[in-house]
Amino acid sequence: MKTCLVVDDSSVIRKIARRILENLEFEVTEAEDGSQALQICQRQLPDAVLLDWNMPVMDGFEFMGHMRRLPGGDQPKVVFCTTENNVAHIAQALSGGANEYIMKPFDKDIIADKFAEVGLLPAGHDLV
Amino acid sequence: MTPTEYEYLRKFLKDQSGLDLSADKQYLIESRLLPLARKAGLSGIGELVQRLQGSSSALTTSVVEAMTTNETFFFRDKVPFDHFRDTIMPEVIKARAGRRSVRIWCAAGSTGQEPYSLAMCLKEMGAALAGWRVEIVATDLSQEVLEKARAGIYSQFEVQRGLPIQMLVKYFKQAGETWQINPDVRAMVQHRQLNLLHDFSQLGTFDVIFCRNVLIYFDQDTKVSIFNRLARQIEPDGFLVLGAAETVVGLTDTFRPISDRRGLYRPNDPRPAAAKPVVADAAPRLVAMAGR
Numbered sequence: 136m137k138t139c140l141v142v143d144d145s146s147v148i149r150k151i152a153r154r155i156l157e158n159l160e161f162e163v164t165e166a167e168d169g170s171q172a173l174q175i176c177q178r179q180l181p182d183a184v185l186l187d188w189n190m191p192v193m194d195g196f197e198f199m200g201h202m203r204r205l206p207g208g209d210q211p212k213v214v215f216c217t218t219e220n221n222v223a224h225i226a227q228a229l230s231g232g233a234n235e236y237i238m239k240p241f242d243k244d245i246i247a248d249k250f251a252e253v254g255l256l257p258a259g260h261d262l263v
Numbered sequence: 264m265t266p267t268e269y270e271y272l273r274k275f276l277k278d279q280s281g282l283d284l285s286a287d288k289q290y291l292i293e294s295r296l297l298p299l300a301r302k303a304g305l306s307g308i309g310e311l312v313q314r315l316q317g318s319s320s321a322l323t324t325s326v327v328e329a330m331t332t333n334e335t336f337f338f339r340d341k342v343p344f345d346h347f348r349d350t351i352m353p354e355v356i357k358a359r360a361g362r363r364s365v366r367i368w369c370a371a372g373s374t375g376q377e378p379y380s381l382a383m384c385l386k387e388m389g390a391a392l393a394g395w396r397v398e399i400v401a402t403d404l405s406q407e408v409l410e411k412a413r414a415g416i417y418s419q420f421e422v423q424r425g426l427p428i429q430m431l432v433k434y435f436k437q438a439g440e441t442w443q444i445n446p447d448v449r450a451m452v453q454h455r456q457l458n459l460l461h462d463f464s465q466l467g468t469f470d471v472i473f474c475r476n477v478l479i480y481f482d483q484d485t486k487v488s489i490f491n492r493l494a495r496q497i498e499p500d501g502f503l504v505l506g507a508a509e510t511v512v513g514l515t516d517t518f519r520p521i522s523d524r525r526g527l528y529r530p531n532d533p534r535p536a537a538a539k540p541v542v543a544d545a546a547p548r549l550v551a552m553a554g555r
Contacts, residue, residue: 229429242420
């Protein structure tokens with residue numbers, strides 16, 4: 136089973152994301168800020184990180200920088216999931232090592248599409 | 264909705280658009296037409312049917328438009344676009360190296376996501392198509408849908424369905440809460456109103472035809488007629504792309520499936536098998552004439 140770390144300071148968002156990802160057969164762990172997420176990654180890297188940007192203690196962008204420098208830290212697929220919806224933020228995230236980017240609000244179809252895009256779900260699922 | 268009203272609407276839609284609803288699609292009619300009826304100030308489906316029987320042409324158009332499915336997103340189903348990039352275009356580039364032009368038809372272009380996805384695919388091929396004349400013709404039944412396609416403006420929700428984020432950044436410009444596809448990509452696509460039930464020979468011939476997720480709504484006879492007419496608009500070495508739930512098998516021998524490429528078809532040799540010996544007989548005569 137593939138693993139996904141959901142990092143968001145909103146417990147509601149974490150719960151919604153968990154439900155969607157569990158339905159897509161991911162094993163989900165949660166962190167409420169970048170610093171907690173980094174501690175989890177230092178123990179074991181997940182296959183994917185669904186990552187909010189603005190969070191207390193350590194934001195998502197800073198977390199990604201630290202995680203990418205861990206041994207094997209280039210492996211996890213990072214999918215940002217944030218209300219920051221302008222090109223400047225998207226470009227910054229991509230150049231900082233993000234694989235995909237979701238602009239909130241999101242739904243299960245967007246999550247499924249983006250996780251397929253980074254190769255963690257089979258592509259070409261027919262949604263007729 | 265009474266059974267009589269449902270039967271009336273089924274027949275009405277069949278006559279007007281070829282849409283062939285099975286006996287159990289009441290929910291579809293209600294979900295699409297109830298909002299429309301309300302918007303028109305009518306009490307419900309019953310009154311809408313009365314108006315249609317009184318042949319209100321404005322309402323006819325809105326009803327047909329509302330019932331024609333427009334669910335679409337960028338790179339829908341992904342696989343056909345992989346085929347386009349990895350199988351179709353390499354062959355077209357080889358076959359058309361002389362005249363350096365390619366014509367593509369999206370026969371159910373809808374709100375533009377499919378033709379623009381193809382346009383972006385072609386842009387990504389870059390140098391391989393430098394100096395080529397590329398023409399994408401996108402047709403749809405609905406004028407309203409075509410206007411949206413022409414504008415190329417999509418909601419934040421729409422640009423997140425199927426579109427890789429790098430492509431969003433590369434080919435779109437943000438305008439508040441919406442995203443508009445760039446003018447150079449828009450310019451690659453011509454949008455035209457077209458009913459597939461009517462003659463479409465004026466469109467000319469194409470190297471590639473995408474006709475996805477539209478034939479499923481038609482009955483067998485209509486499908487056969489459309490396939491046979493599509494066959495006349497496609498180059499003998501062209502490609503037809505159908506939706507995942509669609510096939511020509513058992514309907515027509517004008518196209519044949521390509522093995523290992525789901526949804527991909529090529530036209531069959533238009534000459535009937537019986538005509539072939541005649542051609543073979545003729546060959547020695549031609550040689551003899553050439554030798555004279």
